[in-house]
Amino acid sequence: MKVAIIKYNAGNIYSVYCACKRLGCEAEITDDPKTIREADRVIFPGVGEARAAMQYLNQTGLSDVIRNLRQPVLGICIGMQLLCRHSEEGDVDCLGIFDVPVVRFRPSSPEFKVPQMGWNTIEKFENPLFMNLHEGDYVYYVHSYYIPLCPYTIAQTDYDGYYSAALHKDNFWATQFHPEKSGSVGEQILRNFLS
């Protein structure tokens, strides 16, 4: 199976490559449109800032490449947020696959730190992406912005209220958490996506 990891101006891409490799899958980190289009699976990962990332994707033409993909695509963290309509981070229009906004955490109490950093549980999931997982399994999060619950939500997490832990629409999946950093639970999610 050919797996393409989209290379752009965001961090954490090598970690995704390593996670795939641990599962026995040699992915290619690439910004070449042809390689991305021809891959069996595409992963759109990253840690970064939304405005700078969108600027880069628009300038390089990767925006259109990603929008028009037909194979299974997995967005991770900022990759998930960039697949949405608009991000409050830098007030920027994003790729619009998921017609939902990305908003900033506004804690109701000081006990909720921003960024949310660490392990939190995923709940109420119902999608092949979460096959063989259990309600309340822990995954690793690092983020200051989130996607509210919406019709595309396929898993939720509670941090001062419930929000979208993962989204799905057609051939696009996305997780707010980092499966590549979530130990054996994350490995199972990546395995599900890659199988």
Add this chain to the structure above:
Amino acid sequence: MLAKRIIPCLDVKDGTTVKGVQFINFRDAGDPVELGKQYSQMGADELVYLDITASHEGRRTFTDLVRRIAAEVSIPFTVGGGIHELSDVERLLAAGADKVSVNSSALRRPELITEIAERFGRQECVCAIDARLEDDGQWRCYLNGGRIPTDRYLFEWAHEAQERGAGEILFTSMNHDGSKQGFANEALARLSDELTIPIIASGGAGCKEHFLDVFKVGHADAALAASVFHFGEIPMRELKLYLAENGINVRL
């Protein structure tokens, strides 16, 4: 609910772990990668690797090591030590580190935090602070692993670091470090209540109860320790079960 984090810290020199690590049935206690994998399997939530190498050659060894850790360890890890400029950060993040920790270099040039946050995002930057409670009742910040006093103080520096874009504060109390008498809970609680970013507590862990206190009394978001884990004095799994039994939300 977000879990409180337990973080073993590993000192690395010229590519090997410095302090002896005494796990039962553990063959290569000096290999930071093997150690990281072991800790990950035992239930550690994150790892911190501190490079205490002084030489230029050693730095390259550390970068290679970071690449190996990224390849084999499936939980997040922070790297610190010898990070002076943006190119150091870029090199370590490209090698697969999840976060970088800056300490003396940020005290000397606070703009470094701003630069890291703007270039890589604030979640990538941990601001580590070594401070000592002086006789005048003030927490003074120290440089170079606690060797050189500065004219900066813990709370104002932590606030500035947060404003400049640090994503977390890693506070080590020099008074408590190595004492095994518990964490600096009073100062930690004040930090945690005043700041909006997560606080990692460091220095003073000696028994399981100290971890319970640092979360309950010190309001810490995470607790870091070295020797109690390395010497097997507090088994990770046992610690987490104990915390869970006492009402702390941990990942089991």
